Amino acid sequence: MSTQQQLDDSxxxxxxxxxxxxxxxxxxxxxxxxxxxxxxxYALADLDQGLRLSEAWLxxxxxxxxxxxxxxxxxxxxxxxxxxxxxxxxxxxxxxNTLTILGTPGEPALALLRYTHRQRRAFENxxxxxxxxxxxxxxxxRVVRPAQAGTLSLARAGxxxxxxxxxxxxxxxxxxxxxxxxxxxxxxxxxxxARDLRAELYEHIQHxxxxxxxRKRTGSLITRVSADTDRLWDFxxxxxxxxSLSLVMLAGLGAVLxxxxxxxxLVMTLPVPLFCWLIYRHxxxxxxxxxxxxxxxxxxxxxxxxxxxxxxxxxAFNQERREIGRFGERNQDVTAEFNRIHRSWTTFWPLLMLGxxxxxxxxxxxxxxxxxxxxxxxxxxTFVSFLLYTTMFVGPIEVIGQMARTINRATTSAHRVxxxxxxxxxIRDVAEPVRLEPVHGRITFEHVTFxxxxxxxxxxxxxxxxxxxxxxxxxxxxxxxxxxxxxxIARFYDVTGGxxxxxxxxxxxxxxxxxxxxxxxxxxxPYLFHGTVLENIRYxxxxxxxxxxxxxxxxxxAHDFITRLxxxxxxxxxxxxxxxxxGERQRVxxxxxxxxxxxxxxxxxATSSLDTETExxxxxxxxxxxxxxxxxxxxxxxxxLRKASRLFxxxxxxxxEHGTHAELLAVVNxxxxxxxxxxxxxx
Amino acid sequence: MESTLVRRSDDGAPRTxxxxxxxxxxxxxxxxxxxxxxxxxxxxxxxxxxxxxARHLSLRDSDEEExxxxxxxxxxxxxxxxxxxxxxxxxxxxxxxxRVLEIDEEVEIRRWRVETRQxxxxxxxxxxxxxxxxxxxxLLIRDLAGDLYHLGRPAALDRHSRELLWAFxx
Numbered sequence: 112m113s114t115q116q117q118l119d120d121s122x123x124x125x126x127x128x129x130x131x132x133x134x135x136x137x138x139x140x141x142x143x144x145x146x147x148x149x150x151x152x153y154a155l156a157d158l159d160q161g162l163r164l165s166e167a168w169l170x171x172x173x174x175x176x177x178x179x180x181x182x183x184x185x186x187x188x189x190x191x192x193x194x195x196x197x198x199x200x201x202x203x204x205x206x207x208n209t210l211t212i213l214g215t216p217g218e219p220a221l222a223l224l225r226y227t228h229r230q231r232r233a234f235e236n237x238x239x240x241x242x243x244x245x246x247x248x249x250x251x252x253r254v255v256r257p258a259q260a261g262t263l264s265l266a267r268a269g270x271x272x273x274x275x276x277x278x279x280x281x282x283x284x285x286x287x288x289x290x291x292x293x294x295x296x297x298x299x300x301x302x303x304x305a306r307d308l309r310a311e312l313y314e315h316i317q318h319x320x321x322x323x324x325x326r327k328r329t330g331s332l333i334t335r336v337s338a339d340t341d342r343l344w345d346f347x348x349x350x351x352x353x354x355s356l357s358l359v360m361l362a363g364l365g366a367v368l369x370x371x372x373x374x375x376x377l378v379m380t381l382p383v384p385l386f387c388w389l390i391y392r393h394x395x396x397x398x399x400x401x402x403x404x405x406x407x408x409x410x411x412x413x414x415x416x417x418x419x420x421x422x423x424x425x426x427a428f429n430q431e432r433r434e435i436g437r438f439g440e441r442n443q444d445v446t447a448e449f450n451r452i453h454r455s456w457t458t459f460w461p462l463l464m465l466g467x468x469x470x471x472x473x474x475x476x477x478x479x480x481x482x483x484x485x486x487x488x489x490x491x492x493t494f495v496s497f498l499l500y501t502t503m504f505v506g507p508i509e510v511i512g513q514m515a516r517t518i519n520r521a522t523t524s525a526h527r528v529x530x531x532x533x534x535x536x537x538i539r540d541v542a543e544p545v546r547l548e549p550v551h552g553r554i555t556f557e558h559v560t561f562x563x564x565x566x567x568x569x570x571x572x573x574x575x576x577x578x579x580x581x582x583x584x585x586x587x588x589x590x591x592x593x594x595x596x597x598x599x600i601a602r603f604y605d606v607t608g609g610x611x612x613x614x615x616x617x618x619x620x621x622x623x624x625x626x627x628x629x630x631x632x633x634x635x636x637p638y639l640f641h642g643t644v645l646e647n648i649r650y651x652x653x654x655x656x657x658x659x660x661x662x663x664x665x666x667x668x669a670h671d672f673i674t675r676l677x678x679x680x681x682x683x684x685x686x687x688x689x690x691x692x693x694g695e696r697q698r699v700x701x702x703x704x705x706x707x708x709x710x711x712x713x714x715x716x717a718t719s720s721l722d723t724e725t726e727x728x729x730x731x732x733x734x735x736x737x738x739x740x741x742x743x744x745x746x747x748x749x750x751x752l753r754k755a756s757r758l759f760x761x762x763x764x765x766x767x768e769h770g771t772h773a774e775l776l777a778v779v780n781x782x783x784x785x786x787x788x789x790x791x792x793x794x
Numbered sequence: 795m796e797s798t799l800v801r802r803s804d805d806g807a808p809r810t811x812x813x814x815x816x817x818x819x820x821x822x823x824x825x826x827x828x829x830x831x832x833x834x835x836x837x838x839x840x841x842x843x844x845x846x847x848a849r850h851l852s853l854r855d856s857d858e859e860e861x862x863x864x865x866x867x868x869x870x871x872x873x874x875x876x877x878x879x880x881x882x883x884x885x886x887x888x889x890x891x892x893r894v895l896e897i898d899e900e901v902e903i904r905r906w907r908v909e910t911r912q913x914x915x916x917x918x919x920x921x922x923x924x925x926x927x928x929x930x931x932x933l934l935i936r937d938l939a940g941d942l943y944h945l946g947r948p949a950a951l952d953r954h955s956r957e958l959l960w961a962f963x964x
Contacts, residue, residue: 657841657850661841670860674854679839679841679842681844681845
């Protein structure tokens with residue numbers, strides 16, 4: 112016996128007045144009864160059944176357990192095999208604890224021992240070893256070994272073993288089925304949420320006014336509708352459940368650790384708030400990085416949405432290298448941002464885990480002296496148990512740490528999505544909008560002023576009155592405000608001053624959707640959607656009969672070229688109608704306007720980019736189109752507006768002249784006359 | 795287009811006067827359209843080959859000018875209608891696929907082996923040339939040579955064909 116042990120023994124004997132070790136003669140007696148098998152653990156039960164102080168010992172061997180009680184003539188030793196133990200229960204009291212070792216159900220307990228709290232640690236060590244075995248241990252101790260020893264028939268052992276294996280399989284099956292259900296439910300739920308967000312976002316975007324689209328880049332919007340909503344799925348499908356489960360586990364395991372040993376428990380649990388704070392701080396930092404990265408990512412998609420539709424211009428100006436360079440630059444930019452995130456993450460994560468493992472080391476640092484007998488007693492069993500729970504305790508911290516990145520990806524994307532969703536449409540209907548039925552098409556401008564940016568005024572006090580059926584030609588230098596006038600008539604924007612009236616009613620009081628259905632537009636560069644010619648002509652009236660489509664196409668001088676196409680009206684025109692020529696696209700757009708049958712028609716340089724023959728055909732089509740409608744036609748080629756009822760000359764946001772072609776030509780030094788003469792001279 | 799041959803019906807649709815337009819196949823193997831004193835050999839073009847193949851038929855002369863537009867063949871006399879239907883059979887011919895036997899992908903090419911009402915056939919499409927879904931739900935495949943293969947009801951094909959087509963059908 113070492114000096115230290117002797118010192119401990121003398122201290123225990125002095126201060127507790129109890130034996131420090133299993134008496135040597137008892138040990139010999141027990142090991143004799145066990146055929147030489149050693150006593151591995153023992154504990155002193157210092158109370159008898161009547162709760163009087165006494166001396167009884169519980170000894171544990173490899174295959175046996177012994178209960179020894181001091182009698183007047185020596186030791187009464189009862190020994191039984193550990194394999195008979197079915198359960199071990201401990202009933203704690205204020206100062207007396209009872210350990211019951213149970214065997215076959217319904218039969219008397221194998222042993223019942225009472226002891227004070229002083230002995231409790233020693234009993235916990237034994238109890239820890241005697242806890243009902245797990246399935247594998249059960250199989251080994253209760254089936255394999257008895258079968259090898261011949262105490263259990265092979266057939267019976269086989270049945271039990273297979274039942275146990277089946278139970279194990281069932282447990283795994285149930286566990287994985289639950290995981291399957293959870294993952295599936297959450298991933299599907301996540302998809303539904305992402306789908307609804309996409310739908311809501313797209314619907315909201317459809318209702319936003321043109322000013323919004325002027326501010327936002329196409330690539331940025333596409334990224335928000337597609338990629339950002341998808342990142343939310345990632346988080347919803349896995350992040351929510353994993354983080355929630357980890358938090359619950361962390362709280363539960365923390366409580367278990369504190370219960371096992373409050374000193375060591377504090378070593379493990381006290382730093383957790385610090386780790387959570389560090390994760391939070393890291394999240395804050397990484398959020399900024401993600402915001403930057405998504406913004407850069409949008410710049411990449413901006414290049415795509417910019418150059419792919421404009422590829423003809425790129426090629427025409429031989430700017431492929433430049434565009435490749437532009438894309439490469441932004442691609443490099445976004446890569447640098449993501450690498451910055453990775454650098455931050457890969458620095459933080461190992462440091463976090465180092466901190467977590469430091470906790471485990473600290474547990475050892477505090478535990479070792481106690482295990483060796485210094486400080487508060489720490490039973491080996493408790494410590495082993497503590498270490499097992501410690502391993503489990505570290506898991507949730509890892510999950511939360513890892514999920515921080517996923518959560519940040521999701522939340523930064525969510526911010527981008529909700530930024531759009533929270534944007535209020537600038538054009539909104541009043542509480543009880545007016546629905547004009549029918550719309551006659553009288554348009555009145557009363558001192559209208561307007562500026563796109565709220566600073567520079569594009570229109571400055573424009574006033575005019577157009578009666579139904581008039582064809583108004585808007586002429587004047589570029590940037591004068593002609594397109595702004597038609598944008599305001601279509602209510603793409605609201606006036607900043609003055610009033611626009613339609614049939615005498617303030618435009619802002621009209622039901623926008625219904626009013627816009629009364630408006631048709633034929634633009635200089637007609638926009639056709641990917642789809643068939645038929646779908647494009649029927650865009651405003653999807654249910655229009657095919658016979659009416661043919662009539663509209665005939666009136667637009669489009670029927671002939673359409674029927675020459677291999678699939679006729681069922682021909683797919685490609686994105687923006689790129690398979691058709693400019694004149695063909697224009698005629699399809701006129702057919703679309705004719706079928707739509709609007710009361711108010713806007714022609715914005717509808718024939719300016721066409722050759723003479725095509726222009727003649729389209730002019731014919733337009734003459735059929737304008738009949739009986741209020742028309743505002745913008746044209747730089749003044750000869751196309753000779754048939755206009757009146758011409759408005761717009762310059763620097765003001766209506767500077769108005770009258771018929773002949774009237775304006777008669778004005779000496781008139782602006783229209785000067786413009787007309789210049790064009791005639793150039794021709 | 796001779797606009798005098800077209801008049802508006804009550805719903806505003808163009809209509810070729812049935813009494814004025816006659817169609818017949820002549821010994822030269824051409825379909826002839828006669829309108830009053832004017833007659834021309836014509837070919838038939840469907841305006842809506844997939845949306846409404848049996849109506850809105852454009853009769854075009856050798857210069858590809860529309861000679862007449864037949865809104866509904868039922869408006870023609872029986873003799874003309876029979877002649878028109880014969881012309882339509884030729885003009886509207888596409889392979890009708892009854893089974894898909896094999897779809898292989900090679901470098902930049904997708905190779906199809908199918909059975910059609912006209913017999914077994916192998917053809918190729920580009921990898922990024924997907925079958926087109928038609929308004930009635932059928933599929934139309936255009937091969938590298940421009941030939942068309944029509945699958946009227948993909949869902950009614952045999953299981954093997956459906957499995958092969960699964961990736962191409964919504």
